[in-house]
Amino acid sequence: MSGAAAGDAVAATASGAPSADARRALAAGVRPRRFGAWYVAEHRFRVMRSYAQTILVTGFGEPLIYLYAMGVGLATLVDRGAGLEAQGVGYLVFVAPALLCSAGLTTATIEFSYPVLLGYKWNPTFSAMHAAPIRPGQIVDGLVISVVVRLAATVAIYYLFMLAFGAVPAPTGWLAIVAAILTGMAFGTLLMAYASTITEDTGQLAMVERLVVLPLTLFSGTFFPLSELPWFLQWIGWISPLWHGTELARVATFGYPEPVWLTALHVVVLLAMTAVGWVWARRIAVRRLAA
Secondary structure, three states: OOHHHHHHHHHHHHOOOOOHHHHHHHHHOHHHHHHHHHHHHHHHHHHHHOOHHHHHHHHHHHHHHHHHHHHHHHHHHHOOOOOOOOOOOOHHHHHHHHHHHHHHHHHHHHHOOHHHHHHHHHOOHHHHHHHOOOOHHHHHHHHHHHHHHHHHHHHHHHHHHHHHOOOOOOOOOOHHHHHHHHHHHHHHHHHHHHHHHOOOOOOHHHHHHHHHHHHHHHOOOOOOOHHHOOOOOHHHHHOOHHHHHHHHHHHHHHOOOOOHHHHHHHHHHHHHHHHHHHHHHHHHHHHHHHO
16 A cells, blocks of 8 residues: 555544445355355255265165165055055055155264364364454354255165155155155254364263164154054154154155144154254354354
């Protein structure tokens, strides 16, 4: 800056009007403040590119393997032998919506666990983002946006495989995609909030995968109706987002018989879990990044 320009800036500052440099600095911060969540989402998409091959392999490989195993393998042994007589459907049609929602839950678990811990502790990119004009809440919102996009792509591919295997007899089956996304978000946002509280990694997230995610998969009516479980284990399904999402997906794909109020309850529970986890994660982000 020349001496004359410096003098003008000092004079402008002394007179109370912002200098040209100050105006440019303020203008540069407008877009990040307004669109901060989208910048964070863009960052996450760029990070995902580093493991895009894994995303593609699992995205196409898992539905092919699981649906083939269930439709050609296991279904030939248990078809109409797992308490499905009342529904009048084959085992593949029954289990495919559960596999779809399970894929959504697994994807959300991946994206809302270690990447969150990474951003806070191992490679504190969240602190760097906060040093720019991006608010803590926008960082959380950006994470949510990126995961929703990945969830939508993952479960959409899974659904196409379900169609190819003839596992979607109802024309409303596409709504199962929404159910799977809600399933992932209901569990994922709560996990994101929990991961945000971790200050020292002692294997907490690995324990979540072993002691929470795996039991949810086994005891949420995934491979057989929840009513087939002993009564003292059925409560696991009642509080499980996977069970609520799976029931919604079954209603959509083959008209699973259940009362309308129960279908509405599934939606309310999944939305409530998502909202609680999202708000909780935002509050933790404000507390951690402002410290």
